[in-house]
Amino acid sequence: MKTLTYEQLASILLAVIALIPSRAVRYTALGLLLAAVILCKIRLQSPSMQLSQLAVSLNHTEEYIREAMVEVPRSYSRLADQMRRLYDVTNTASCIKRRILRSETKASSWKGFRSLSTDIRECITRFRSLSNEIGECIRCVKNIRTAVELILEAEHQRRLASDLMEPQSALAVV
Known part of the structure; x- marks a missing residue:
C-alpha cells in the first residue's frame, strides 16, 4: 500500500x-x-527530537564507515579521518544533549519555571540556538557521509580502471 x-x-x-x-x-x-x-x-522541530534524529544518523554513518573500512582497506587512513570527524560531531551532540538536560532540570523546579515563564524571549533564543547547533551537526554528518561515498566511488573507479587495463596488458603480452 x-x-x-x-x-x-x-x-x-x-x-x-x-x-x-x-x-x-x-x-x-x-x-x-x-x-x-x-x-x-x-514537536518535530524541538531540539530533543532533532537530537534523536541526529543520534540515528550518527549511528548509521558510523556503521557505513566501518563497512567501508572493511570493503576498502586501501583507503583506511582517509576513512579513519572521517571517523574522527564523526566522533567530533558525536562529542558536540553529547554536549548539546547535556545542555538540553540541564535546561529541562532547571525548568522542572518551581523557581526555574517561574524564571523561565518570565523570560520567554530567552527561552526562544536558547531553543533557536540549540536547533541551529543541531542542524549544523546534521550538516556535518551529511558532509562526512558524502566524503565516505566519494572515497568508495574513487576506489570503485580505480578497480574498474585496473580491470580495464588487465585485458589490454594480456593482449600486449601475446
Whole structure:
C-alpha cells in the first residue's frame, strides 16, 4: 500500500471537514486540526527530537564507515579521518544533549519555571540556538557521509580502471 503525502493527507482532511454540515462544528474541527498540526510541527522541530534524529544518523554513518573500512582497506587512513570527524560531531551532540538536560532540570523546579515563564524571549533564543547547533551537526554528518561515498566511488573507479587495463596488458603480452 502506498503511503500518503502531506498534500494528499491535507486534502483528505479538508474534504472530510467540508462534509460536516454544521458550521460551528466544522470550524471547531478545523481549529482543532490546525492546533494539532502546529503542535506536531513544534514537536518535530524541538531540539530533543532533532537530537534523536541526529543520534540515528550518527549511528548509521558510523556503521557505513566501518563497512567501508572493511570493503576498502586501501583507503583506511582517509576513512579513519572521517571517523574522527564523526566522533567530533558525536562529542558536540553529547554536549548539546547535556545542555538540553540541564535546561529541562532547571525548568522542572518551581523557581526555574517561574524564571523561565518570565523570560520567554530567552527561552526562544536558547531553543533557536540549540536547533541551529543541531542542524549544523546534521550538516556535518551529511558532509562526512558524502566524503565516505566519494572515497568508495574513487576506489570503485580505480578497480574498474585496473580491470580495464588487465585485458589490454594480456593482449600486449601475446
